[in-house]
Amino acid sequence: MSAHIGVTGLAVMGANLARNLARNGFTVALHNRSVEKTDALLAKHGTDGDFIRTETLQELVDSLEKPRRVLIMVKAGKPVDAVIDQLVPLLEPGDIVIDAGNSHYEDTRRREAALAEKDLHFVGVGVSGGEEGALNGPSIMPGGSKESYDALGPLLEKISAKVDGKPCCAWIGTDGAGHFVKMVHNGIEYADMQVIGEAFDLLRSGAGIEPAEQSKIFAEWNKGELASFLIEISAEVLGHVDAKTGKPFVDVVVDAAGQKGTGRWTVISALELGSPVSGIAESVFARALSSQAEQRKLGQELLAGEEIAVEVPENFVEDVRQALYASKLVSYAQGLDMLTSAAKEYGWDLKLDEIASLWRGGCIIRAELLKEITNAYAAEEKPANLLFAPAFTKAIAGALPAWRRVVATAVQLGIPVPVFSSSLAYYDGLRRKRLAAAVIQGQRDLFGAHTYGRVDAEGTFHTLWGEDKSEISAVDTH
Numbered sequence: 229m230s231a232h233i234g235v236t237g238l239a240v241m242g243a244n245l246a247r248n249l250a251r252n253g254f255t256v257a258l259h260n261r262s263v264e265k266t267d268a269l270l271a272k273h274g275t276d277g278d279f280i281r282t283e284t285l286q287e288l289v290d291s292l293e294k295p296r297r298v299l300i301m302v303k304a305g306k307p308v309d310a311v312i313d314q315l316v317p318l319l320e321p322g323d324i325v326i327d328a329g330n331s332h333y334e335d336t337r338r339r340e341a342a343l344a345e346k347d348l349h350f351v352g353v354g355v356s357g358g359e360e361g362a363l364n365g366p367s368i369m370p371g372g373s374k375e376s377y378d379a380l381g382p383l384l385e386k387i388s389a390k391v392d393g394k395p396c397c398a399w400i401g402t403d404g405a406g407h408f409v410k411m412v413h414n415g416i417e418y419a420d421m422q423v424i425g426e427a428f429d430l431l432r433s434g435a436g437i438e439p440a441e442q443s444k445i446f447a448e449w450n451k452g453e454l455a456s457f458l459i460e461i462s463a464e465v466l467g468h469v470d471a472k473t474g475k476p477f478v479d480v481v482v483d484a485a486g487q488k489g490t491g492r493w494t495v496i497s498a499l500e501l502g503s504p505v506s507g508i509a510e511s512v513f514a515r516a517l518s519s520q521a522e523q524r525k526l527g528q529e530l531l532a533g534e535e536i537a538v539e540v541p542e543n544f545v546e547d548v549r550q551a552l553y554a555s556k557l558v559s560y561a562q563g564l565d566m567l568t569s570a571a572k573e574y575g576w577d578l579k580l581d582e583i584a585s586l587w588r589g590g591c592i593i594r595a596e597l598l599k600e601i602t603n604a605y606a607a608e609e610k611p612a613n614l615l616f617a618p619a620f621t622k623a624i625a626g627a628l629p630a631w632r633r634v635v636a637t638a639v640q641l642g643i644p645v646p647v648f649s650s651s652l653a654y655y656d657g658l659r660r661k662r663l664a665a666a667v668i669q670g671q672r673d674l675f676g677a678h679t680y681g682r683v684d685a686e687g688t689f690h691t692l693w694g695e696d697k698s699e700i701s702a703v704d705t706h
């Protein structure tokens with residue numbers, strides 16, 4: 229019996245993906261650097277389906293049907309290269325090497341190019357949904373060649389989450405496209421989590437609503453347009469009481485948010501692409517600031533607050549809900565806009581409707597909203613920005629008064645809402661006829677002769693600031 233697929237790297241993610249594959253009827257060859265993990269998996273879950281136990285990569289390769297599919301699920305970074313280096317000499321042209329870990333898309337591009345020279349397919353696959361998703365159905369974002377997807381796609385689609393009967397898995401695009409889209413997914417996730425945190429802080433510090441009560445509010449919100457996995461689990465977290473102290477769980481947790489790096493990667497990449505993902509960036513920075521324990525301690529002692537004592541607006545809870553919705557929408561708009569920029573840069577044909585659709589199940593940012601986003605990009609006329617899709621233009625217009633009230637109240641009360649406020653600034657930046665950029669262009673021309681355009685003439689110009697301030701055509705400056 230040959231295996232349909234081999235999995236090497238059987239820590240929690242690899243083991244769960246292998247079990248998911250086996251439960252879906254595929255024969256899975258198992259391998260791990262140290263054989264203990266392989267045996268532990270077989271001892272505990274060997275009855276999940278058909279497994280083939282192997283001890284070496286050679287045995288793993290020998291046990292596979294052709295073209296071989298080898299899924300690597302080891303620690304991201306150097307270990308992936310180490311495993312690839314050991315595997316490649318054992319494979320034949322046409323075989324498919326799959327990296328389903330959290331690799332950086334540039335690494336994936338490099339690996340894909342290197343393996344292509346040996347006539348091997350390398351497929352970087354973004355997998356979202358954590359341990360639970362890997363076992364029961366993740367959202368899957370495969371890159372690599374279309375040819376490799378023809379051989380691999382049916383397996384991945386079978387094990388993915390399903391929404392309305394449709395797999396949350398589709399070919400994303402060549403080389404690193406899958407890992408890129410997964411990275412941006414994580415960036416949106418950061419912003420999505422931060423806006424929920426900001427809503428909590430506003431309701432607590434602004435309106436004095438205790439976590440237990442907020443848990444009910446969040447559960448209620450989860451029945452409407454905000455319905456999502458993150459709102460659902462936030463209701464659970466807020467309702468949880470610490471057994472030791474009897475206090476709300478959120479009051480005994482240290483308020484320093486950790487991060488593993490994919491949000492940071494998103495922002496670095498966005499900066500390189502010139503893509504304004506301000507909400508995502510603010511959410512990464514907010515985590516960084518939360519972790520600056522020493523400075524925060526000094527800040528509490530040294531920095532004035534001077535809050536302005538204002539009454540929170542009537543219907544504040546509903547205002548916060550609407551502001552949360554609008555800010556969340558902006559985060560998705562920014563993330564999807566970044567995908568558009570990346571598609572141009574890397575020559576990927578990213579289908580935003582399919583991407584939004586495969587985020588509807590299995591992954592952390594799964595949300596009702598994604599159905600509407602899918603529809604927006606499935607329309608014949610694709611919006612240049614998600615916010616321009618008629619349904620969302622209307623929705624934001626409806627939320628705008630509440631959004632402005634909430635941000636204004638937060639500023640007056642000294643409650644930091646970096647994503648609520650930066651998202652609003654992004655929105656206003658998009659819609660304003662004139663931006664402060666004209667002043668910046670003037671400054672740049674004065675100190676660096678960087679030139680500027682005029683609203684009333686074609687071409688580029690430079691003012692002779694140090695002379696008689698007359699204007700010349702910029703070609704004259706060179």
Ligand code: NDP
Pocket residue numbers: 236237238239240241242260261262265301302303304306307310311328329330331355356357358359
């Ligand atoms: P780990 O990231 O903890 O990696 C452990 C595995 O890597 C073990 O099987 C280990 O083998 C193997 N390994 C480490 N170094 C080497 C090496 N040099 N050569 C061969 N094998 C090596 O495992 P996880 O299951 O937590 O994660 C796997 C991947 O999935 C990572 O990229 C991670 O970022 C990603 N991930 C994704 C999540 C998601 O939601 N999509 C969630 C969690 C992780 P040994 O047992 O011999 O030490």
